[in-house]
Amino acid sequence: MAQYTSLPSPRGRPRSFDIDAAIKRAMDVFWSSGYHGTSLPDLLEATRLSRGSLYAAFGDKHGLFLRALDRYIEDALARLDAELDSSRSALAGLRACLAGYVDRTSGVNGKRGCLVVATTMELSAQDSEVNYRIAKFFRTFEARLTAALTRAQETGELAEGVEPASAARLLVCLVEGLRVVGKTSPARATTQAMVETLLDRLTG
Template identity: 40%
Template sequence: MGRPRNFDPDTVVERAMEAFWTHGYANTSPAQLAEATGVGKGSLYHAFGSKRALFDQALDRYDRLGAELAAEILSRPGSTRDCLATFLCGLVDSDLAQPVRRGCLAVNTAMELGGHDPEITRAVRAMQDRVIGALEARIDQGRRDGDVRAGADPRAAAEFLMNTIVGLRVMAKTYDASTLHRVIDTALTSL
């Protein structure tokens, strides 16, 4: 019989997510994961199987948190533009408030591993598709409510905004809030 775990797996995944988000997949060593999670390397790998398996769980957690945030903000009362501005500005402001400007874990992962790792490519695409779906639903609601122009294509607008989000998350590593908010204001004029 093995020893009982002396750690909460959800807390470990959360802390690992933070480490991967800050350093990237390849640049996060087993020693860094052990330090970040407070769990010895042997116990960490015994519980999660591998660095990649832990990363997959961290990415899943990031996806869940992002989907919950998008759903919560985009379902708020108010105009579609106001909800979208709150969502986009919140992402940017959160990026800028961090001690290390690390952008978005999904975008960083797409840049690091996408295109040559089919599983990661599919995972990041699914994450982006979920956000696109939430944006599309809100834009479609805005069209029905009359606060988005009647001729707007909700899917195309949502894809454009997803592209804007990805760009904002990269730009947040080097630009200031006023520039990023100006980009958001410009993007929302398309609605």
């Protein structure tokens, strides 16, 4: 549901705008240009806010970036939950998850890359607030894959000797690595074959 905020206008009347829409527009700019490559004028143009409104709502550029990063992570985890839906078999969920990453690392989507990966490389080492969010995202991602792989193990879908937590860590490294390699526009068939090979090893 959209959230709205009211700020005083120069004449004292409340001015309302859609905070969710502003965050989404800012997220798209940061995603395309990176944190340092995005200027305040870029954000003002994208969000359609005045400088005063932007600062009143988000504090500053960094505050807006954190909100945008949170939004990106929320979207990524919601998509993951949909793909790993417990109403389907664990293996089907894992296949859906990996198929989604193949799509997101192919063609135009692949060239755009991943905001989490780009932010990790650009800011995580020197920005504790960003690093906290990125680390938490990877822990959550790994935990949800571990749960799915444990279900697969319980139903006999996992190959003998495969340990769910270790396999989950491997999958996180694979898919995030695919987001990096996707920037170089590899052939979709190559990425698909890589994913299928790993799945074959995990499921026997």
